[in-house]
Every structure is written in C-alpha cells, then in structure tokens.
Amino acid sequence: MKSVLITGSNRGIGLELVKKLTDHVSPPKIIIAACRNPDSAQDLQEFSKTHKNVHIIQLDMTQSDTFDKTVQEVENIVGDEGLNVLINNAGILKETATINDITAENLTLHYLTNTVGPIMLTKAFIPLLKKAAAKNSSLPLGVLRAAVINVTSVLGSISQNTSSGSHGYRESKAALNMATRSLSVELKGDGILATVIHPGWVKTDMGGQNANLTVEISASNIVKTLYSLTEKQNAGFVQYDGKELPW
Template sequence: MSTILITGANRGLGLEFTRQYLKDGETIIACCRAPDGAKELQEVAAGSGGKVKVEKLDVTDDASCAALAGKLKGTAIDMLINNAGIMGPAMEKQATANMDYAGFAEALNVNTLSPLRVTNALMPNLEDGKGKTIVNISSRMGSIGDLSATYGTAYRATKAALNMVMACLAIDLKEKGYTVAMLHPGWVQTDMGGPEADLTPPDSVSNMRATIGKLTKADNGKFFNYDGKPLPW
C-alpha cells in the first residue's frame, strides 16, 4: 500500500481522490486550508480507520508548507497530487483588454507557484517514498497547441505556466527516478466546473486514477487527458 498526499482535499476532485484511494486501502494525507470547516472530508476521515489524516495546509504560504513538512518529518510519501487550484477572476475580468491583474496574480500563485512550493517543501518525504510520483491537476485550457478561444485568459496562462514549471521539474528529477505528470481532469461538475459540465467527479477521478496507475518513467514530464490520451502543449 502507498501513502498519498492530496492538496485541496476538502471538496471536488480532491475529496473524490481521497474517497477512491481510501477504497483501495491507501493511506491518505488530505490537506486543506481550513480542516475544521471541511465537514465532508472530516466524515471520510472519521470512517477511515485511521487511513485518512487531515492536515492544515495553505499552499500559497511558505510558512504553512514548512509547518506541514516539519509535522510530516520522517513520513514517506509515495505520491503527491497537486490538486488545489482556483479559476481566478470573474470571466469578464479575464479578457486581454479587461484584466483583473490582482486576481490574475492570485491565480498564478495558487495554480502555478504553489504546486512547486508544496513539492519542494515535501521533497524529503518524496525521497523516502517508493513511488516517486508527482501528479499535477492541470487543464486543457492551458494548452497553446489546442487554443481556439481566449475565454479565461488568466486561468489559461496559469495552467500553461504550471505545465512548463512541472516539465522543467521533470527534467531536474529524471535521474532520481521520478515521474512528474500533468493531467486534464475534463470538464467536471464541481464548484469550478459548474452543473452543466460533462463529467461527474467520480467519473473524472476514476479515469485519472486509471491513467495514473499506468504511468511509467517514460511518461515523465508529459501532459495527458483524464483518459490517458496525450495532449498538445
């Protein structure tokens, strides 16, 4: 069995990853900014027989990441799922001619800088793990090769930047045997995706888990659709 750390585990895809990996018998370190208010996650943890541990983590805060790393010192982590993310400003404020720059910067911090921040803080734990797998929940909206609209420019830019950061990390960690991958979860019925989306969280996550389960060292640095099909950069 493996130990998996998931960010943004209090709702949506993060909560569903927690539920599904728990059913497989994995140990989950489920992280979120406000554990006391994460009712559903706490209920999952309470019924997990100790397999799900809820930890406080603000991915945008260096001190919070360092505190978690200190608390987890000596705990091997086999897989890190960088799931926490935000859409950014209201869509009408994400146009190239009408940009909420403060909101853009906040989204860049959450979606791009924080996955690297968390990964680096937990690198000693990942070094001790056997899986050496880092999964980043990206978006097809970050694909320049698949760009057909400018809707959500700020969000698109943060995910494109995430892909580049993690592709660089993949090169840096290759000789250590890591697999770093980016996944598009599909258009999912979450708070971010909305009720009209194509996929339910269970469908998205079950497909992503199947894709993650098939990753090999040859997939290091690659970008995949939730169903395992390669995506253009």
C-alpha cells in the same frame, strides 16, 4: 502506493480522489488530505472517521512560508518511508476575463495559487519524495516509487487555445505545465516521476453544472491512470483517462 498527499481535498475532485483511492483494490496505507480550512470540511471529516488511513492536515497554497511546517507534519505521519506521491490538486478559477477585463491583482492571485503554490510545495517535499524513491529503488518510475502529479487543465494547452478568455486561469496552468516539464528532467535521476493530468470538464463548483463529467467518473479514471503511469509518461500531459494531450 504507500502514501499520497492530495491538496484541495475538502471538496470536488480532491475529495473524490481521497474516496476513490481509499476504495482501490490496493489502497495507500496513508492518505493525507490537505485543505485550507479542515474544520469546515464536513464531508471530509465524516469520511475520515470511518477510514483510519485518511489523515487531514491544514494547508493554504498561497502561504509558502508555512510549507516547511507542513512537511514536518507529514514526516511525522509517513516516518522513514517518505512520501510516495504528491498530488497538487488545489487551484482557483476566479474569472472568465478578456484582455479588457483583467487586472494585475487577478493575474497575481491565479499565479500564486495555481503555479507558485504547487512549485514551492513540491520543492519543500523533495526530501520526502527522494526518501520514498530510494526506499523503492527496485521499482520502475511511477506512483509506486515516487511521483509529483500536478492537476492542470486543457485550457493550459497553448496549441488548443482557440477561444481565449480566462487569462489568469489559462496562463497559470500553462506555466504549471512548463514547471512540471522542468521538474520531470530535474527529478528523474532521483527516481521521481513528474506529470500533469487534466481531470476533464467536471461538474464542480469550478466547472459548473454544464460540465460533461461527474466527479465520480473523473476521479475513478484519474486513479486508474495514476497506477498506469510509467517512464513513458514522465514529462507527459495526459487527461483523466490517460489520453495524451497537446502542449
């Protein structure tokens, strides 16, 4: 993997993915860590000072009108090699609402951040992903060639929804899953893999302290899974350790 861009890299799973990829036996030459407020991302800033392959850029997933500028900034970093992997990790969980509690504003915010943002960002980066896929055309489908990895949640699984609640989060992630299936069909011919990964229930600001996984365990397993992805997992729904999940 020559280059990877990870959204939501200021904390939690995103930040830990930056660290785990850097520590990989064969780390990416370029790791682009995107976050909404780089100046306040102190842990990321400190980490980048001792890891010269980490580049920090500003990116707000709700501001799709800025994505073309982001692509240009990334192209200035990766050059003619293109972008190998886009990891759409940034997301929000603002409520645990039932049907009696939800509002249109809340639903819209979840869709904008968790679904529309990743779709539009992927669209913007398709030229750079295609360039990477073409440069590595001798390699099979996977992250060493080109891939879009959308971080989802098992809460977006329709068949496993037995508890309801969290309408905005659940439904935006289910929509992201569907979008990824569509992308997997459209981009396969260009040599670009598309899949969704559930990171597990992780002890983060979003997951809470009752979660059963640390960010270190989740991120280290995600990295192993990323490197193991093949054409078989194109259009797949897998969790952090590679286990397939039901849609």
